[in-house]
Amino acid sequence: MTHAPRTALLMLDYQVALCSQGPLGRAAPLAAQVAERGVIEKAQAVLAAARAAGLFIVHVRLAFDDTYLLRTNRLARFDGYPNDRAMLRDSPEAAIVEELTPAAGEPVFDKSCVDPFVGSPLLHVLHAEGIRDIIIGGVATNLVVESTARHASDAGLQVTIVEDMCASFNPAAHDFSFASIMPMFGTVTTSADIVARLGETTDAPLADVVGAR
Numbered sequence: 001m002t003h004a005p006r007t008a009l010l011m012l013d014y015q016v017a018l019c020s021q022g023p024l025g026r027a028a029p030l031a032a033q034v035a036e037r038g039v040i041e042k043a044q045a046v047l048a049a050a051r052a053a054g055l056f057i058v059h060v061r062l063a064f065d066d067t068y069l070l071r072t073n074r075l076a077r078f079d080g081y082p083n084d085r086a087m088l089r090d091s092p093e094a095a096i097v098e099e100l101t102p103a104a105g106e107p108v109f110d111k112s113c114v115d116p117f118v119g120s121p122l123l124h125v126l127h128a129e130g131i132r133d134i135i136i137g138g139v140a141t142n143l144v145v146e147s148t149a150r151h152a153s154d155a156g157l158q159v160t161i162v163e164d165m166c167a168s169f170n171p172a173a174h175d176f177s178f179a180s181i182m183p184m185f186g187t188v189t190t191s192a193d194i195v196a197r198l199g200e201t202t203d204a205p206l207a208d209v210v211g212a213r
Helices: 028-036 039-053 081-085 122-128 141-154 171-184 191-198 205-213
Strands: 007-012 056-062 108-111 133-138 159-163 187-189
Touching: 007 039, 007 141, 028 039, 039 056, 039 191, 056 122, 056 141, 108 187, 133 141, 141 159, 141 171, 159 191, 171 187
Parallel strands: 007 056, 007 133, 056 108, 133 159, 159 187
Antiparallel strands: none
16 A cells, blocks of 8 residues: 655646746746746756655646636636637647656646636645645746645645745735735745755654744
């Protein structure tokens, strides 16, 4: 019998369209902040440490079927995707950036809105795997990361948010979220702290260990 790990790492929306400053980019201000803050490099370090520690790794991305009828978010700002035929599931812009490519056996959940728990089996899978603690990072801070922290905490999960794995469209939005919003829904920490803690042997829940430093 295989015992499920208690902690999962959720990698949120690290996609070419959102993180790249190249021709496939759709969010230049966000991509600029990702580059300036070194987000991908820090996410790489945490991902490697999580893999080495045997955590359950989950990747989440914004990606649509070719009809766009399955999208749950029908706000006007989401209409640009079907209008431009953008972020289709098999398109290069919807792909996860090469540096954070999912390894074999790591599930990738597609979503059609901001919140990764809406319209996907993510929460059911986490519960089925026995997950009680999650570590999260992604882009944008005040969109997918904040939505994930809110939903997960209300669903009974202990949430750790890695501040320097995140970026928003402007520094003020990122800073406000981490100063005023994120601490209400989880433990805020850094990539260096997570990497160090994942390298330690402990039976304590991750949220308790990170919070104790």
